[in-house]
Amino acid sequence: xTGVSQNPRHKITKRGQNVTFRCDPISEHNRLxxxxxxxxQGPEFLTYFQNEAQLEKxxxxxxxxxxxxxxxxxxxxxxxxxEQGDSAMYLCASSFPGQMxxxxxxxxxxxxTVV
Amino acid sequence: KNExxxxxxxxxxxxxxxITINCSYSVGISALHWLQQHPGxxxxxxxxxxxxKKKHGRLIATINIQEKHSSLHITASHPRDSAVYICxxxxxxxxxxxxGTSLTVIP
Numbered sequence: 001x002t003g004v005s006q007n008p009r010h011k012i013t014k015r016g017q018n019v020t021f022r023c024d025p026i027s028e029h030n031r032l033x034x035x036x037x038x039x040x041q042g043p044e045f046l047t048y049f050q051n052e053a054q055l056e057k058x059x060x061x062x063x064x065x066x067x068x069x070x071x072x073x074x075x076x077x078x079x080x081x082x083e084q085g086d087s088a089m090y091l092c093a094s095s096f097p098g099q100m101x102x103x104x105x106x107x108x109x110x111x112x113t114v115v
Numbered sequence: 116k117n118e119x120x121x122x123x124x125x126x127x128x129x130x131x132x133x134i135t136i137n138c139s140y141s142v143g144i145s146a147l148h149w150l151q152q153h154p155g156x157x158x159x160x161x162x163x164x165x166x167x168k169k170k171h172g173r174l175i176a177t178i179n180i181q182e183k184h185s186s187l188h189i190t191a192s193h194p195r196d197s198a199v200y201i202c203x204x205x206x207x208x209x210x211x212x213x214x215g216t217s218l219t220v221i222p
Contacts, residue, residue, distance in 0.1 A: 006157075033210065042119075042201055042212035043158075056208060091158060094208070106150070108157030 006092050006107035013082055013114055020078045021110045025094030029105070032075050034067055035091040036060065037109070043091055049075060082114045118142045121202050121213035130222050134189040136216045138202030142208065149176050149187045150201040152215070158201070161187070168170045 005024040013019050025032045030051050035043035046065070047057045051072035061067075064082075069075040079086055092107040121158045128134050138147070149161040162169050162176040164185075169176050173192075178185040189196055197220050202213040 035210075035212075042203075042214040043210075044212075045209055048208065080122070106158040106160065 004094050004105050004107035006090075006094055006110050008110055009108060010111050011113070013112070015084060015114050017082055018078065018080045019082055020076050020113060021073060021090055021112075022076050023092030023107055024074045025092070025096075026105055027073075029094035029096055030072065032069060032098075033093040034075070035093065037089040037091060038087075041053045046077075046090075079112075082112075084114045087112055087114045094114050117213070118206070118211040119204055119213040120203060121200075123139055124214065125217045126219070128192050128218070130193060130220055132192050132220075132222050134192050134196075134218065134220075135201075136187045136200050136218070138185045138187070138213055139183060139222050140185075140202075140204050140211070142204065142206045142211065144204040144206050146205045147178055147185050148203040148205070148210070149185075150173075150203060152199045152201060154198075161200075189218075190215050194220045194222050 007022045010086050011019055020109045033048040034046040036046055037043040044059050044060060045058050047067050048055060049069040064080045089109045089111050092111045094105050122137050146163050146165045148163050151159045151161050161174060162177055164176055164178050173190045175188040187200060199215040199217050201215045203210045
């Protein structure tokens with residue numbers, strides 16, 4: 001296992017289209033996080049999972065956004081009816097079970113451009 | 116007010132200079148992370164620390180829990196160090212991030 005993997009790395013879509021991103025965490029990690037980073041800003045929390053349970057969602061996650069982690073392994077983040085304001089880097093991170101004071105492992109991110 | 120504040124926002128240095136980036140936080144933490152992000156790239160974790168000091172090559176990270184402050188130092192800076200450096204803290208079930216310091220090292 002070489003770390004957290006995100007696909008695709010880049011996505012360009014037309015406004016109004018739906019997009020889905022995938023994150024494969026480090027295999028023994030049961031916590032998985034999604035963040036969004038816009039230009040010139042630090043990452044902002046979107047949601048996190050412990051195993052397959054989605055435990056917390058940010059108010060940034062509007063009803064057009066949905067995240068799943070059906071088997072407690074990989075996760076998907078879907079954006080419906082994309083808007084230009086959704087253009088950002090979407091980052092995934094994972095951590096060891098129940099341990100917050102461990103090193104954070106981040107994926108390379110998916111850069112979304114909505115045109 | 117952000118839970119994590121970084122300074123400076125932008126920094127330009129000549130190759131070989133000693134660089135310091137500062138981070139202050141306002142929440143209780145279990146750990147503080149220094150992250151590096153190259154243009155168009157993902158994030159790489161440089162350090163995780165909860166006390167004291169850590170060193171890796173030319174990078175040194177320190178934390179003062181009482182003052183809720185951390186610093187990242189780069190000795191003998193090099194153009195390949197040019198990147199955005201982000202401070203993040205683990206608090207409760209979340210990470211909180213600073214807005215990053217954009218470092219440019221000129222040859």
